[in-house]
Amino acid sequence: MAKAKAKQERPTPPKKAATKAGDRRADAQPRPAPAVPGAALGIDIGGTGVKAALVDVTTGELLSRRHRVNTPKPSSPDAVIEAVLHVVGLIAAERDLAPDLPVGVGIPGPIKAGKVMTAANIDKRWIGTPAEELLGKALKRRVHAINDADAAGLAEIRFGAGREVAGTVLMLTLGTGIGSGLFVDGQLVPNTEMGHLEWKGRDVELRLSGVAREKRHLRWRAWANEFSAFLARLEILFWPDLIILGGGVSKEMKKYDKWLKSRAPIKPARFLNTSGIVGAAIYASERARAESARPVVLLPVATRADRAAAPGVGRARKA
Ligand code: BGC
Numbered sequence: 001m002a003k004a005k006a007k008q009e010r011p012t013p014p015k016k017a018a019t020k021a022g023d024r025r026a027d028a029q030p031r032p033a034p035a036v037p038g039a040a041l042g043i044d045i046g047g048t049g050v051k052a053a054l055v056d057v058t059t060g061e062l063l064s065r066r067h068r069v070n071t072p073k074p075s076s077p078d079a080v081i082e083a084v085l086h087v088v089g090l091i092a093a094e095r096d097l098a099p100d101l102p103v104g105v106g107i108p109g110p111i112k113a114g115k116v117m118t119a120a121n122i123d124k125r126w127i128g129t130p131a132e133e134l135l136g137k138a139l140k141r142r143v144h145a146i147n148d149a150d151a152a153g154l155a156e157i158r159f160g161a162g163r164e165v166a167g168t169v170l171m172l173t174l175g176t177g178i179g180s181g182l183f184v185d186g187q188l189v190p191n192t193e194m195g196h197l198e199w200k201g202r203d204v205e206l207r208l209s210g211v212a213r214e215k216r217h218l219r220w221r222a223w224a225n226e227f228s229a230f231l232a233r234l235e236i237l238f239w240p241d242l243i244i245l246g247g248g249v250s251k252e253m254k255k256y257d258k259w260l261k262s263r264a265p266i267k268p269a270r271f272l273n274t275s276g277i278v279g280a281a282i283y284a285s286e287r288a289r290a291e292s293a294r295p296v297v298l299l300p301v302a303t304r305a306d307r308a309a310a311p312g313v314g315r316a317r318k319a
Pocket of ligand 1: 109
């Protein structure tokens, strides 16, 4: 990935590391700033960019710059993992990354037991790829994978437009595809994939995503009318109490919100180009906490005969 061009956004300079007296050579590299408690690494693999930052999961704020490289073409798992290593390397140069730092990665496909199940907007070789395992090996850390729209929704639910909203919240991300994140009283219902509902004979994301709107040369008014009709169908199925719009299209909401219609209120996402990163980091930290909190169950001490009959009995194991 040496050639990958890193685009650094939100240039909040990292705090300067203290320089030891003996270290004052003109060419001395600044040392990364020390690790922060409550931090997690968030990585967002998208159809156009691979982005990452260190995140304060107690506030949703970034603790490092947001680093981005273009998604490699073709976006095979190997090439994308190289890109991930590159952006994580840029963060590591800025901030100490503790060995037990939770690492979350958002991926544009449903994730079951750490594996990517479909790949509509990324190379087909991702289908069936054990993403958590491969990225974990490459980064030499425990990695937790989550669908990208579920991650974006989690950021909004914990710290953004969906914070403390009771009932059913539906997050829709409108970018290359349409992603969905469904939450009931703050709990995620994972992998809802509403972008693949049929709409006028095709997957709705092929007609109404941000990219599809441009391809179809739809003006905002026409797009908003058709999108409102699609929202009406979603409302019949899920009866959300709040709809949050994210992705590129949500940045332009002023241009079309007068034509949007829905029963539930619609709000733009608070996190724009950082929602996937922040949500992936929150997910990893919540999963890591749940894994470490799982009680150790001591099974009854077994005799040699018991063990021969049922190997594993009598040993401590995670519940
Ligand atoms: C994928 C979803 C993803 C969405 C947005 C869809 O094509 O199937 O998993 O969330 O694109 O990236």
